[in-house]
Amino acid sequence: MNEIRYHRRTYTMGPTPIQKLERLSEALGGPSIWIKRDDLLGLTAGGNKTRKLEYLVSDAIRQGADTLITCGAVQSNHCRLTLAAAVREGLRCQLVLSKPELGEHDPLASGNHLLFHLMGVEKIELVPADADLQVAMENLSQAAEKEGRKPYIIPLGGSNQIGSLGYMACADEIEQQAMADGTPFDFVVTGTGSGGTQAGLVAGFLARQSNTKVIGINVSGTREGKETQVRDLLYRTAALTGLQGKIPDDAVRCDDQYVGAGYAIPTEEMVEAVKLVARTEGILLDPVYTGKAMAGLIGKIRKGELTREDRVLFLHTGGTPALYTAPQLFLSHQ
Incomplete structure (x- = not known):
């Protein structure tokens, strides 16, 4: 088991x-x-992502991670909650955010975007709406590893x-x-x-x-x-x-x-x-x-x-x- x-x-x-x-x-x-x-x-x-993160962050900590990396839309609830969990646990957090399919991204937007900055996100990688989010997260992970850090990638929506x-x-x-x-x-x-x-x-x-x-x-x-x-x-x-x-x-x-x-x-x-x-x-x-x-x-x-x-x-x-x-x-x- x-x-x-x-x-x-x-x-x-x-x-x-x-x-x-x-x-x-x-x-x-x-x-x-x-x-x-x-x-x-x-x-x-x-x-709802809080329930998923209880298990995902536990797994990250057991593996010795010091940085959480995840992805979502520019107003992602999952990204907000992953960052909140990282803050709670004393970990760093980096986010890959996809631009909206319609309209322009507002760098001064309210909602979750405001909360990302209020809670001190370490890095935001903004990518086109059709970008491969997994590849973008892996690139951040590789960069973190080169700095001697131990990143942990959490998939879109925490859904594994x-x-x-x-x-x-x-x-x-x-x-x-x-x-x-x-x-x-x-x-x-x-x-x-x-x-x-x-x-x-x-x-x-x-x-x-x-x-x-x-x-x-x-x-x-x-x-x-x-x-x-x-x-x-x-x-x-x-x-x-x-x-x-x-x-x-x-x-x-x-x-x-x-x-x-x-x-x-x-x-x-x-x-x-x-x-x-x-x-x-x-x-x-x-x-x-x-x-x-x-x-x-x-x-x-x-x-x-x-x-x-x-x-x-x-x-x-x-x-x-x-x-x-x-x-x-x-x-x-x-």
């Missing part, structure tokens, strides 16, 4: 809360909806079999909370980008022999491509943890109907979803991940794909700093 699954840093004290969204459920007239507040996880400004352990643990946490409250869930809905959150949740529910199904709402890519990506990561996570038994063919479900024109490109459905949740529950979503994921949940309810009898848990994966980078999306809509 691979012992890596038992090595973990702790960045959050206790489980994140689950709360029922009474007013949103009423407004939609569909299933009963709850929300898992992983936006309240314990690194700077919260978010080690990072996915964080959401296997989250699935277990959800099951324990559901049992304590007497509220088993039929579905968990989450935004799916790099795939580690969904793969970890599916692996965790399979390990518990739970009947809860995971629905991934794509924030990028096609349904077929994303399902292949998540399934591959699920198999690797299962191999790492010794998960026994056959993985059902329908274990991975992704929906690409709410991506719009592409990653981080706003949609009308996203704007509606962010405003509806803010005005019914006082909870902030973000325009890149949770806004589109909630748009998917709302769409599925309106299409009758989720019924009044279903019990649905929405996973809030954080990302709200990005909300403040695009006020025009919400100020121009009443």
Whole structure:
């Protein structure tokens, strides 16, 4: 058995809360909806990457690393949280950031970009939107090694079999909370980008022999491509943890109907979803991940794909700093 699954840093004290969204459920007239507040996880400004980093940073420390290197978009939540973990552990952090597909990069931008500098990022390598991020990270790693340092590369979104352990643990946490409250869930809905959150949740529910199904709402890519990506990561996570038994063919479900024109490109459905949740529950979503994921949940309810009898848990994966980078999306809509 691979012992890596038992090595973990702790960045959050206790489980994140689950709360029922009474007013949103009423407004939609569909299933009963709850929300898992992983936006309240314990690194700077919260978010789902914290759970992955508990395992990834533990692995880095065990290997003697002194520098974390990772990548993402210019407003990457994952990069913000990796940097926050590095600060917490006394490590250095270097970031590879890809320029936006549309528009220009603003070097004075707010949101996560501001937080990178506030927390003292050592280096930012800005690359074109179509650049190979892995190659760029390896170049930074080689340069650090020449300086006598020991870098540790964390993949995009923290999504490998080690990072996915964080959401296997989250699935277990959800099951324990559901049992304590007497509220088993039929579905968990989450935004799916790099795939580690969904793969970890599916692996965790399979390990518990739970009947809860995971629905991934794509924030990028096609349904077929994303399902292949998540399934591959699920198999690797299962191999790492010794998960026994056959993985059902329908274990991975992704929906690409709410991506719009592409990653981080706003949609009308996203704007509606962010405003509806803010005005019914006082909870902030973000325009890149949770806004589109909630748009998917709302769409599925309106299409009758989720019924009044279903019990649905929405996973809030954080990302709200990005909300403040695009006020025009919400100020121009009443």
